[in-house]
Every structure is written in C-alpha cells, then in structure tokens.
Amino acid sequence: MGDRWHLEVDRSLCIGSAQCTHLAPDSFRLDSAMQSHPVDPEPDAGERILKAAEGCPVEAISIALLGSGEPVFPPED
Template identity: 65%
Template sequence: MGDRWHVEVDRDVCIGSGLCVSAAPGGFRLDGARQSHPVAAETDASEAVLAAAEGCPVEAIAIRLIGGEQVFPPDE
C-alpha cells in the first residue's frame, strides 16, 4: 500500500466488541472501559487495519490518508 493513515475511533459510537483488536491486534487496543483506541494515531496503510474498520459492527473507526482523503468509511 505504501500510504500513511490517520486512524480514529469514535468513542461515542464504539460498543467495545473487540473485533478490531482481533482483526488488527497491532493496530487497536481496548482500555479498561472496553473502548477501542488505535495503538498509534498515524500508521502505515495496512490490510489488517482496513479489515478492522470494515468489520466494526457500528462503523466507529475512520481512516484518512495523511493529508486528508477519506479511506474508510468511503465518501458517498
């Protein structure tokens, strides 16, 4: 992929399912309140991180290219 991404989790939407941690264990962690956080706000583009975002049951994960373009969820 070669791009750099900015990853955010909307804590108001996150239900703490842990699916993101299962899909991308190096990309996400759950805190004591079972809320997801990206391990790093900026990361190399990753199929695992994208799969985690796509698999989030409440679409709480947003990914943007560093510099602005939306990666997930796709602009409609």
C-alpha cells in the first residue's frame, strides 16, 4: 500500500489562480469565493497533486504524510 497525504490550502494565501485545478483537476476545486480546496484532504500520494502544490504561485498548498505529519511540500529547510 502506498503513502497517503494530508492536503491543506491556506485560504489566506490563495489568490484563485486555478493552477491547482488545471494540474490536478480531480484533487482541487475552486469554491464560490474563487479559492481552492482539496476534494479529498487525505488522498493517496500522487505526482499530479505534488505538481499542483509546486505550481501554486503563492505556495498556498501544503502536503504532509498522513499519520506522521512529515512535510512533503513545501520541504523543510
């Protein structure tokens, strides 16, 4: 069984660019306020979700390993 992640979108940072919805349309949606939210906050790990987080122009998306909370994105310095 593969890793599972915990996704969060910092709505105070989200500018509604919709990059995440273009890069991972099954994982992110924009709400009526044009802000992103994860469709499933605890998905299976996936390259498209990681690309969406990396593609966010304001780094509003964070990904951590489910259970341990170890950061996946953004990486710890």
